[in-house]
Amino acid sequence: MGPEAHVALGTRWGLRVRTRLAIRIDAVMERFFPERRVFLKSDTDTRYVRLRPITQFIVFSGASLVLSWTIVATAILLMDSIGAGNFREQAKREQSVYQERLNALAAERDSRAEETIAAQNRFNAALDQISVMQTELLASENRRRELETGIEVIQTTLRATMKDREAARRALAAFQQQAEEGGDTPRSAMADSGVPTSFLAEALERTASERDAIEANARAALDRAEELEFELALLEDHNEQIFRQIEEAMSVSVAPLDKMFRAAGMPTEQILEQVRRGYSGQGGPLTPISISTMGEEITPDAMRANRILNQLDQLNLYRLAAEKAPFALPVHRGFRFTSGFGYRRDPKTGGRRMHNGVDFAGPSGTPLHATADGVVVHAGWLSGYGRLVKIKHEFGIETRYAHMSRITVKEGQRVSRGDRIGDMGATGRVTGVHLHYEVRVNGKPVNPMIYIKAARDVF
Numbered sequence: 001m002g003p004e005a006h007v008a009l010g011t012r013w014g015l016r017v018r019t020r021l022a023i024r025i026d027a028v029m030e031r032f033f034p035e036r037r038v039f040l041k042s043d044t045d046t047r048y049v050r051l052r053p054i055t056q057f058i059v060f061s062g063a064s065l066v067l068s069w070t071i072v073a074t075a076i077l078l079m080d081s082i083g084a085g086n087f088r089e090q091a092k093r094e095q096s097v098y099q100e101r102l103n104a105l106a107a108e109r110d111s112r113a114e115e116t117i118a119a120q121n122r123f124n125a126a127l128d129q130i131s132v133m134q135t136e137l138l139a140s141e142n143r144r145r146e147l148e149t150g151i152e153v154i155q156t157t158l159r160a161t162m163k164d165r166e167a168a169r170r171a172l173a174a175f176q177q178q179a180e181e182g183g184d185t186p187r188s189a190m191a192d193s194g195v196p197t198s199f200l201a202e203a204l205e206r207t208a209s210e211r212d213a214i215e216a217n218a219r220a221a222l223d224r225a226e227e228l229e230f231e232l233a234l235l236e237d238h239n240e241q242i243f244r245q246i247e248e249a250m251s252v253s254v255a256p257l258d259k260m261f262r263a264a265g266m267p268t269e270q271i272l273e274q275v276r277r278g279y280s281g282q283g284g285p286l287t288p289i290s291i292s293t294m295g296e297e298i299t300p301d302a303m304r305a306n307r308i309l310n311q312l313d314q315l316n317l318y319r320l321a322a323e324k325a326p327f328a329l330p331v332h333r334g335f336r337f338t339s340g341f342g343y344r345r346d347p348k349t350g351g352r353r354m355h356n357g358v359d360f361a362g363p364s365g366t367p368l369h370a371t372a373d374g375v376v377v378h379a380g381w382l383s384g385y386g387r388l389v390k391i392k393h394e395f396g397i398e399t400r401y402a403h404m405s406r407i408t409v410k411e412g413q414r415v416s417r418g419d420r421i422g423d424m425g426a427t428g429r430v431t432g433v434h435l436h437y438e439v440r441v442n443g444k445p446v447n448p449m450i451y452i453k454a455a456r457d458v459f
Helices: 003-032 053-182 186-192 197-263 268-277 300-324 448-454
Strands: 036-041 046-051 336-339 342-345 352-355 358-361 367-369 374-382 386-392 397-407 420-424 434-441 444-446
Touching: 003 053, 053 197, 053 300, 053 336, 197 300, 268 300, 374 397, 386 420, 434 448
Parallel strands: none
Antiparallel strands: 036 046, 336 358, 342 352, 358 434, 367 420, 374 386, 386 397, 397 420, 397 434, 434 444
8 A cells, every 4th residue: 555545544534533523522512502493584485594503602602701701890890999989988088187187287387386486586585685784794894993993093092191191290290309309399499490480380280281181081082982892892793693694594595506406416516616617797706805904813703704705606606507507497378288208108109209308288379488598509490399499508408499380599699598589389290289398418318397396496
């Protein structure tokens, strides 16, 4: 048998196997889907459609798939609807809680603002009182020096008068002794000496009157010295009260400033030294009091006054340093604190993301203010920040004000605390109108609330 015969034989065998398999499949399907005929009758003719088991199986399978898909899709939609309802309810509850928290924060902010204004008024009153007390102290010190000078002059005059009086007494005693030794009366002795008696009598009377005048002046000088010593004691007591009040006022004024800087994590010694080196003229470091230029030791009062002046100088440096650090709010009215510093859920993507500042929400166009003295280093558009203002301050500090609707400063412009730099808006990557406020120290973001809370009881 040749190769062609083998191929033909294999083909016939394969056809027989497939035919048998098809017959078995049709027999199985015939049990569940028997052949049906659908008759279609018209006026002139009658026809029928033959529905084979395989056709019925295909139609049944397709209908089952469609029905299953419909059931699954309906279940999914129903579950999504139920889940969405629960999520909406949860979102409403969270929004209500969040709104209550915002209202509480707003009330706390208002109370803190009132406390800040009261603290500022107390601080200004303390400065005014210190200025008045310093003036009174300097006036008292000048008066004391004048009294000391007057006492020295009176004592010098008194010593000279006493010397003159003693000299006159010695001369009179010598003259009387000489007269007694000669056996004559003073007048006869004077007559014998050839000196006119009237002239000598007048000289003696003048000497006696001068002696009485000197004694009266001495008594008056002693009384005046006692009066001056009493006035000096009163003045010293008054100076003691002034010193004590000034020292208490300085303690009340300097301690909160020092606490404010330390609460913000700022090294006070380095900051004051930096301010002292870069000081440019308003007020200036106070010169210590120098009472004597003759090499004498400084009195305790002078040393005490020098300590107060050093504290005044320190207070002045603290005041200058506080103007250069962001111890203030960038928004002064009509705002809500909406987001803090740190990791949070991103409002755009929903993922966890670092938030490098704090957010203040308010109406569009709300004025924004610089929180410290500095120089504008950027004023324009910057990627997700939108309209952005960067201000460089002392001590390596930089503040950023993002998403602004309008900018009113230019690069290179010098601004002071409280100056208006623009308006609140919704530019850049935002979900609503607000200010994104950042504080960076040496390029690293820090929590701005550290500075704001540190100055809560001072400004």
